[in-house]
Amino acid sequence: MGLSHRAVPAAAVFAALPFLSPHQVLAHGFAGDRFFPATILTDDPFVADEMSLPTLTYGPPGSDGSRQLDLDVDIAKRLTPNLGIQLGGTWSRLKSPGLPGVTGLNGMSAELDYQLFTDAPHEATAMIGLAADFGHTGRVQALGASDFTTVSPLVDFGKGFGDLPDSVPYLKPIAVTGNFSLDFPTKDQSAGTPNPHNFNYGFAFEYSLEYLQHHVKDVGLTAPFDRMVPLVEVSFSTALDRGQGGQTVATIQPGVIWSGQYVQVGAEAIIPGTRLAGHGYGGVVQFHMYLDDIFPATLGRPLFGD
Amino acid sequence: MRLSLALLALAAVLTPATALAHAFLDHAVPAVGSTVPAPAELRVFFTEALEPAFSAVTVATEAGQPVQTGAAKVDPGNPNELVLPLPKLAAGTYKASWHVVSVDTHRTEGHFEFTVQP
Numbered sequence: 158m159g160l161s162h163r164a165v166p167a168a169a170v171f172a173a174l175p176f177l178s179p180h181q182v183l184a185h186g187f188a189g190d191r192f193f194p195a196t197i198l199t200d201d202p203f204v205a206d207e208m209s210l211p212t213l214t215y216g217p218p219g220s221d222g223s224r225q226l227d228l229d230v231d232i233a234k235r236l237t238p239n240l241g242i243q244l245g246g247t248w249s250r251l252k253s254p255g256l257p258g259v260t261g262l263n264g265m266s267a268e269l270d271y272q273l274f275t276d277a278p279h280e281a282t283a284m285i286g287l288a289a290d291f292g293h294t295g296r297v298q299a300l301g302a303s304d305f306t307t308v309s310p311l312v313d314f315g316k317g318f319g320d321l322p323d324s325v326p327y328l329k330p331i332a333v334t335g336n337f338s339l340d341f342p343t344k345d346q347s348a349g350t351p352n353p354h355n356f357n358y359g360f361a362f363e364y365s366l367e368y369l370q371h372h373v374k375d376v377g378l379t380a381p382f383d384r385m386v387p388l389v390e391v392s393f394s395t396a397l398d399r400g401q402g403g404q405t406v407a408t409i410q411p412g413v414i415w416s417g418q419y420v421q422v423g424a425e426a427i428i429p430g431t432r433l434a435g436h437g438y439g440g441v442v443q444f445h446m447y448l449d450d451i452f453p454a455t456l457g458r459p460l461f462g463d
Numbered sequence: 464m465r466l467s468l469a470l471l472a473l474a475a476v477l478t479p480a481t482a483l484a485h486a487f488l489d490h491a492v493p494a495v496g497s498t499v500p501a502p503a504e505l506r507v508f509f510t511e512a513l514e515p516a517f518s519a520v521t522v523a524t525e526a527g528q529p530v531q532t533g534a535a536k537v538d539p540g541n542p543n544e545l546v547l548p549l550p551k552l553a554a555g556t557y558k559a560s561w562h563v564v565s566v567d568t569h570r571t572e573g574h575f576e577f578t579v580q581p
Binding site for chain 2: 277384
């Protein structure tokens with residue numbers, strides 16, 4: 158993944174970090190009073206030192222009745238306080254009716270992100286990035302992994318509503334994160350099926366019980382409820398061309414995320430929003446680690462510029 | 464075998480000597496959003512031990528006028544607690560603003576209000 162060139166200087170930086178003077182480090186998901194948890198379906202609007210291991214997704218049945226189990230591993234690392242990379246990989250098991258299950262790698266991805274701004278008083282943040290899903294990094298014929306690479310410029314944002322008037326205190330825990338991206342596939346078609354440009358957009362609508370309890374009103378919530386964020390995530394991908402213009406795949410995922418000091422755990426139902434997304438229901442659970450809290454002197458710091 | 468040794472070495476490098484994290488507000492006295500008789504002090508409790516030199520809390524009136532208080536200090540008996548001596552507060556709503564650095568140098572900040580009853 159091109160990291161070997163960086164191995165020697167990175168090791169030197171890691172070795173030196175514990176001896177550097179302490180700095181004020183503002184890491185994952187904060188914008189003023191607001192803590193944004195790492196969402197599962199939609200991209201997070203911040204660079205961070207975090208790892209999801211694993212994300213287990215049991216998708217809704219496909220149109221042919223097949224079911225797929227995905228195991229995802231994602232790691233995000235800050236290169237500088239505002240520049241980060243993400244690497245991800247998926248292992249899948251596909252079971253079609255009447256056929257033996259098929260397992261194997263189902264693609265790898267990378268993303269380079271830059272934090273545009275964080276506005277503490279307005280609990281707002283935004284990030285731009287460039288994502289790539291690499292072709293031929295999974296079983297193309299057996300699992301349907303891509304035989305082409307897709308490059309996607311993206312914009313992510315987050316906004317908390319703690320700046321609403323005091324007359325509506327119970328709306329202040331609400332926050333919205335969202336992302337917009339455009340897919341540029343590197344092949345026009347694969348095995349006779351067109352690969353269109355896609356416009357992707359998604360949102361996470363959150364109600365932070367942590368914010369309610371600690372920033373609005375002490376309503377007596379105790380652990381684990383005082384660190385929970387009920388949320389609904391929605392994701393849309395609309396084809397723009399190549400004979401598929403207007404076709405939209407939509408997914409709705411209601412669930413809850415619990416954020417601890419070092420890890421977070423999330424669980425969401427998967428509900429297809431359009432026929433193209435399947436039918437029936439699925440589910441996803443995720444175990445997520447805050448590397449900046451677990452390893453504050455080594456892996457949890459930016460490689461440069463901290 | 465080689466993979467096992469590599470994983471062991473990686474685990475040894477990554478294992479933190481002391482696990483610390485961002486300091487979140489745990490609770491406060493007066494409680495967040497509460498209405499109380501005029502308190503003599505504000506006590507703010509966090510989920511992590513604080514770095515005294517970089518941790519403070521201030522209080523302002525609803526109009527944003529800073530309240531002249533004593534100095535905020537980390538409680539010597541509880542490194543997770545900030546204590547702010549308060550003057551006699553008139554009835555009204557007050558906004559407490561805190562910013563803290565946990566002992567592993569993570570910085571967090573926050574605000575909450577409490578109301579002093581007539």
